[in-house]
Amino acid sequence: MSRRNAAxxxxxxxxxxxxxxxxxxxxxxxxxxxxxxxxxxxxxRQKPQKSLVRGNGAMTLRASELxxxxxxxxxxxxxxxxxxxxxxxxxxxxxxxxLLGFSRGEMIGKTVGELSPFKxxxxxxxxxxxxxxxxxxxxxxxxxETRDGRKVAVEFVSNVYxxxxxxxxxxxxxxxxxxxxxxxxxxxLAAIVEFSDDAIIGKDPNGIIVSWNKGAEKIFGYxxxxxxxTSYIRMVPDDRHDEEKQILARIAxxxxxxxxxxxxxxxxxxxxxxxxxxxxxxxxxxxxxGVSKVARDISERKxxxxxxxxxxxxxxxxxxxxxxxxxxxxxxLETFSYSASHDLRAPLRQIMGFVxxxxxxxxxxxxxxxxxxxxxxxxxxxxxxxxxxxxxxFSRVGRGGLQKADIxxxxxxxxxxxxxxxxxxxxxxxxNIHPLPTVWADRPLLRIALVNLLSNAVKFTxxxxxxxxxxxxxxxxxxxxxxxxxxxxxGFDPLHSDKLFKVFQRLHNEAEFEGTGIGLxxxxxxxxxxxxxxxxxxxxxxxxxxxxxxxxxxxxxxVR
Amino acid sequence: MRKYHSTIMVVDDDxxxxxxxxxxxxxxxxTDPIHxxxxxxxxxxxxxxxGKYSERSLYAYPTxxxxxxxxxxADGFAVLEHLKNNPEWAVIPTVVLTGSRDQDDIKKSYMxxxxxxxxxxxxxxxxxxxxxxxxxxxxxxxVPEVDSTGRQLRTDSAxxxxxRFVQA
Numbered sequence: 001m002s003r004r005n006a007a008x009x010x011x012x013x014x015x016x017x018x019x020x021x022x023x024x025x026x027x028x029x030x031x032x033x034x035x036x037x038x039x040x041x042x043x044x045r046q047k048p049q050k051s052l053v054r055g056n057g058a059m060t061l062r063a064s065e066l067x068x069x070x071x072x073x074x075x076x077x078x079x080x081x082x083x084x085x086x087x088x089x090x091x092x093x094x095x096x097x098x099l100l101g102f103s104r105g106e107m108i109g110k111t112v113g114e115l116s117p118f119k120x121x122x123x124x125x126x127x128x129x130x131x132x133x134x135x136x137x138x139x140x141x142x143x144x145e146t147r148d149g150r151k152v153a154v155e156f157v158s159n160v161y162x163x164x165x166x167x168x169x170x171x172x173x174x175x176x177x178x179x180x181x182x183x184x185x186x187x188x189l190a191a192i193v194e195f196s197d198d199a200i201i202g203k204d205p206n207g208i209i210v211s212w213n214k215g216a217e218k219i220f221g222y223x224x225x226x227x228x229x230t231s232y233i234r235m236v237p238d239d240r241h242d243e244e245k246q247i248l249a250r251i252a253x254x255x256x257x258x259x260x261x262x263x264x265x266x267x268x269x270x271x272x273x274x275x276x277x278x279x280x281x282x283x284x285x286x287x288x289x290g291v292s293k294v295a296r297d298i299s300e301r302k303x304x305x306x307x308x309x310x311x312x313x314x315x316x317x318x319x320x321x322x323x324x325x326x327x328x329x330x331x332x333l334e335t336f337s338y339s340a341s342h343d344l345r346a347p348l349r350q351i352m353g354f355v356x357x358x359x360x361x362x363x364x365x366x367x368x369x370x371x372x373x374x375x376x377x378x379x380x381x382x383x384x385x386x387x388x389x390x391x392x393x394f395s396r397v398g399r400g401g402l403q404k405a406d407i408x409x410x411x412x413x414x415x416x417x418x419x420x421x422x423x424x425x426x427x428x429x430x431x432n433i434h435p436l437p438t439v440w441a442d443r444p445l446l447r448i449a450l451v452n453l454l455s456n457a458v459k460f461t462x463x464x465x466x467x468x469x470x471x472x473x474x475x476x477x478x479x480x481x482x483x484x485x486x487x488x489x490x491g492f493d494p495l496h497s498d499k500l501f502k503v504f505q506r507l508h509n510e511a512e513f514e515g516t517g518i519g520l521x522x523x524x525x526x527x528x529x530x531x532x533x534x535x536x537x538x539x540x541x542x543x544x545x546x547x548x549x550x551x552x553x554x555x556x557x558x559v560r
Numbered sequence: 561m562r563k564y565h566s567t568i569m570v571v572d573d574d575x576x577x578x579x580x581x582x583x584x585x586x587x588x589x590x591t592d593p594i595h596x597x598x599x600x601x602x603x604x605x606x607x608x609x610x611g612k613y614s615e616r617s618l619y620a621y622p623t624x625x626x627x628x629x630x631x632x633x634a635d636g637f638a639v640l641e642h643l644k645n646n647p648e649w650a651v652i653p654t655v656v657l658t659g660s661r662d663q664d665d666i667k668k669s670y671m672x673x674x675x676x677x678x679x680x681x682x683x684x685x686x687x688x689x690x691x692x693x694x695x696x697x698x699x700x701x702x703v704p705e706v707d708s709t710g711r712q713l714r715t716d717s718a719x720x721x722x723x724r725f726v727q728a
């Protein structure tokens with residue numbers, strides 16, 4: 001049999017010009033007649049004519065045919081062979097009939113127009129005519145429909161060949177679905193890049209711009225035409241060239257530089273605040289082949305930050321101003337109280353001075369009654385002097401900062417008792433001082449508070465034949481220390497305990513126990529400034545217990 | 561060494577305090593002449609010898625001064641400053657006797673050359689005690705010798721340590 005399978009001829013013609021020259025020699029065989037299909041759809045292999053082989057062994061040609069056949073069978077492109085005269089399919093490779101969901105047998109002998117996958121193609125006849133005329137038809141993107149209705153985008157190329165005296169159409173069909181998908185994805189990415197508000201710039205490793213999006217145009221003012229092909233360095237202010245070099249050096253090592261905040265120069269010479277992320281673009285081997293830069297205009301953010309900073313500074317200044325005003329006011333108050341004390345004390349001192357002179361000069365001639373009056377004037381003046389002193393102290397303990405430290409309470413109490421000796425020496429007071437803790441407090445203020453409480457205890461046990469005073473601490477589960485001072489003195493009516501710590505409130509009359517009514521108010525104010533509380537328990541003639549609490553270190557807040 | 565010509569000057573703008581202080585000095589047995597001067601301006605006029613104070617046989621230079629601080633016109637600081645600016649007067653023991661306990665007042669007084677600073681005691685007895693201590697102390701202190709008008713006697717300081725002190 002000299003007849004050759006058309007497909008074989010086709011491959012031979014494409015791949016082996018020598019083979020073509022050989023095939024032209026035999027007379028044209030009857031079309032199709034020798035073509036039969038085996039059960040698996042493959043054409044029955046024909047033995048080439050030995051006479052056709054010139055200078056080569058028959059086995060060589062046979063081997064060549066086999067290898068081309070194998071290419072046909074395993075190609076990853078679809079291949080369709082048609083008889084150019086009839087337009088009928090003479091062969092189809094497995095890739096194509098598998099792609100379309102047909103078997104080889106279903107396709108062989110049909111015209112393209114008879115097969116559903118090709119229904120969108122121009123009429124068979126028209127294609128054939130074009131092929132006859134041009135010898136070539138190409139569809140770049142032809143949708144084919146598979147048997148189960150899927151659309152497959154293909155690139156379709158038809159050529160007419162003369163394989164011997166046989167005119168053959170070969171259609172190469174390439175599935176371009178993936179390529180189309182990649183193209184769409186790429187277009188989508190390109191659109192995202194193009195229309196991003198951020199400048200997205202591609203550079204080659206030498207800093208020459210290769211891509212320039214709309215964002216870059218907007219931010220830097222150069223159009224893509226103006227920018228591409230030029231050096232990026234012209235967007236970098238002169239004093240920042242080193243900075244850009246360092247970035248490029250890091251990129252060259254394959255590192256990214258993210259959100260680097262700097263300044264760049266626009267086409268019209270403005271300096272703008274930008275945040276730039278520079279990353280290397282690497283090839284498959286990991287070699288740096290370019291740089292991508294994403295620059296965001298952060299001028300507005302910077303301006304806002306600047307504004308916030310400015311506002312903070314203004315606020316700070318206002319706080320300082322107010323504080324200064326407050327300090328001035330306090331200073332003024334201080335000056336006022338000192339001069340008030342000076343001015344108030346002078347007349348009192350003089351009253352006492354002149355009463356004294358009067359008593360000396362005319363005392364012997366005065367009646368008992370008159371002398372008593374003089375004594376009363378003197379005493380009143382003295383009391384008023386004490387009142388002024390106490391008030392001054394009261395205003396003093398309310399001012400100034402607290403200088404807190406660890407105060408050994410027991411030591412402080414013993415120190416105070418030592419000072420009180422003048423008053424207590426003559427009396428047999430039973431002191432019961434329990435172990436006392438260390439407290440976190442301002443020593444001078446705490447001392448004033450304790451002096452007041454202890455003097456009170458001494459004073460109000462004055463009528464007792466066996467006065468007893470107890471000082472101790474209790475724990476209450478809270479982060480604070482509670483101190484108590486208990487006496488067996490004259491006590492107080494618990495109904496009035498709320499008045500105890502108020503300034504000028506007295507629960508005893510002057511004749512019984514002298515005092516100005518400021519001492520406990522001072523205690524209250526001092527403890528309150530430490531963030532603690534004061535309270536008292538007592539019954540008339542049943543003694544009194546005064547309590548105060550001092551928060552532990554880091555627990556209390558300072559109350560001014 | 562007891563000074564032979566001692567004169568006490570009491571400066572205060574409160575006539576009542578002037579009376580009380582003078583009486584207190586007398587009560588503790590001071591017999592030296594005491595000039596009670598009403599206010600700082602008057603005190604400066606006294607030292608400068610203005611008006612009636614030009615008669616030094618009546619108004620001798622003081623050998624001991626007490627001054628109040630808060631006074632109208634010229635206050636105690638002005639008096640201290642005035643005294644300090646004259647080398648002869650700068651040596652006169654001058655104590656501040658005032659109602660003010662203000663720390664700045666105390667500091668400033670010493671800086672301006674006050675010999676000591678005392679708060680007027682409220683109690684008349686305490687005032688007498690205070691003045692007695694001051695007077696007894698200062699009259700035992702050596703001071704430059706003065707004539708009957710309180711003017712310092714000229715000294716020949718050639719070759720002595722004090723030579724370096726050139727009098728005005």
